[in-house]
Amino acid sequence: MLGRKERGQQELFITGSLRGLIPDDHVLVRVDQVLDLGWLRAEVADLYCADNGRSGIDPEVAMRLMLAGFLLGIVQDRRLMREAQVNLAIRWFVGYALHEALPDHSSLTRIRQRWGADVFRQIFIHVVRQCQAAGLISTETVHIDASLIRANVSMDALVSRHLDAVEAAHDDANGAERDARTSGKFKKLCRTDPDATMATSSKAPLRPAYKQHTAVDDFAGVVVDVEIVTGEEHDTGRFDERLEAIEATLGVTPGRITADRLYGIGRIYAALEDRRIAAVIPPLRAPRRKGAQGFPTERFKFDPHHDVVRCPARRRLTPRNVTKSGQWYRADRHDCARCPLKAQCLPRGAPSRRVHIVTNHAAILRARRKRLAWGKDGHAIYTRHRWRVEGTHGTAKTLHGLARAIRRGLENMRIQALLTAIAMNLKKLAAAMMLLLCSIIEMRAVRPNPAAA
Ligand code: SF4
Structure with missing residues (x-):
């Protein structure tokens, strides 16, 4: 039968709490069961004046408001507060009754500025340790990757600056040497967000x-x-620093690190070997210029003990000038002149052959040998790298608003990334707790009750 609903609502007051109106499987209800922010008040107490000014928003309420936004994908403060006015679940999650006035959206901005990224990092570490205590972290394998996030600037806000002027402003202050190759070139800068840099x-x-x-x-x-970090920084630029941060957060060194080919350089392999961490990282091929002639560098054998390189004709190449990333080695011109392989080895017009050996070359050679012996396990774990860490980036961007920066500046961007990670970890923790609860209920239902017998 065709139904009809009277839309006129007579009742203003209802009995019961807001919780009764929110479904049990709502994400905020589930996260509330695992969220522990009792320690936060003491952590940020020093950032507030103890005996002056009007009392501010409860730190737990502020954090819950921000978290509700990131959990529901409403990451802009104005939109979030507009939604919170009418969203029962958000009101219940932050502890505000229907008649209570919610804080103004600008309060959240001031709270973020007051706390800084350090407080959000403490909250992130606290949640990671909760996950660790719940058995959700094994530390056997950790996947590492980097992803670009579009800055919150218009392309119209880009200006070209002479690179000399940019380097003079940034590098000369640190006493850095100017690179002659970049001299005279131009670089695009964001006027409205100087921390963001052009990247692809x-x-x-x-x-x-x-x-x-x-x-x-x-x-x-x-x-x-x-x-x-800024967009132009290379993926491997903070590798050592981040490894230390992972060890500090987890309290143990991971057993194995996976990363994509961009991380397959000597410095990364050497850093992992120093820490006795296994690497599942495909080695980057030695760069070879288009149209380059002669045997590739892989055909030359480096002997680090005697600091010489042996060519395919078993002749010695001795060390020459040092570069930022390694050292050049050159063969004796008399050896090359009478060598039967010179037609295949020497670039046109060169009197002798020279090769560039990168720093930690030995670590790369070991990595190449290990790569050949990866086997099924190695390939399986590298496949998991793809969907574990790249999947995490995808989820953060599609469900939690990380596709584009919502505010400007490195500090604000750090806070956004930390809040996103906190929200995602809390969802995983809540789901695991729910699974545990269900399995306990199932076990009780299956097992006969001895009291009843
Ligand atoms: S040309 Fe020179 S470097 Fe090349 S294989 Fe012969 S001796 Fe060695």
């Missing part, structure tokens, strides 16, 4: 961006580390 990747066009370094534990996909 295989998946993204050139645009103003930040870069997020992410580490994800393999067992349940918990994010164990996040850091934000």
Whole structure:
């Protein structure tokens, strides 16, 4: 039968609490069961004046408001507070009754400025340790990757600056040497967000961006580390620093690190070997210029003990000038002149052959040998790298608003990345707790009750 609903509502007052109106499987209800912010008040107490000014928003309420936004994908403060006015679940989650006035959206901005990224990092570490205590982190394998995040600037806000002027402003203050190759060139800068820099990747066009370094534990996909840098910084630029941060957060050294080919350089392999961490990282091929002639560098054998290189004709190449990334070695011109392989080895017109050996070359050779012996396990774990850490970036961007920065500046971007990671970890923790509860209920239902017997 065709139904009819009277839309006129007579009742203003209802009995019961807001909780009774929110479904049990709502994300905020589930997260509330695992969220522990009791310690936060003491942590931020020093940032507030003890005996002056009007009392501010309860730190737990502020954090719950921000978390509700990131959990529901409403990351802009104005939109969040507009939604909170009418959303029963958000009101209940932050502890505000229907008649209570919610804080103004600008209060959240001031709270973020007052706390800084350090407080959010403490909250992130606290949640990671909760996940660890719940058995969601194994530390056996940690996947590392970097992803670009579009900065919150218009392309119209880009200006070209002479690189000499840019370097003079940034490097000369630190006493850095000017690179002669970049002299006389121009660089694009963001006027409205100078921290964002032009960056591109295989998946993204050139645009103003930040870069997020992410580490994800393999067992349940918990994010164990996040850091934000400017877009142009290389993926490997903070590798050692982030490894130390992961160790400090988890309290143990991961057994194995996976990363993509961009991380397959000597410095990374050497850093992992020093820490006795296994690497599942495909080695980067030695760069070879288009049209380069002669045997590739791989055909030359480096002997680090005697600091010489042996060529395919078993002749010695001796060390020459040192570069930023390694050292050049050159063969004796008399050896090359009478060598039967010179037609295949020497570039046209060169009197002798020279090769560039990168720092930690021996570590790369070991990595190449290990790569050949990866076997089924190695390939399986590298496949997991793809969907674990790249999947985490995808989820953060599609469900939690990390596709684009919501505010400007490195500090604000760090806070956004940390809040996203906190929200994602809390969802995993809540889901695991729910699963545990269900299995306990199931076990009780199956097992006969001895009291009843
Ligand atoms: S050309 Fe020179 S460097 Fe090349 S194989 Fe012969 S001796 Fe060695």
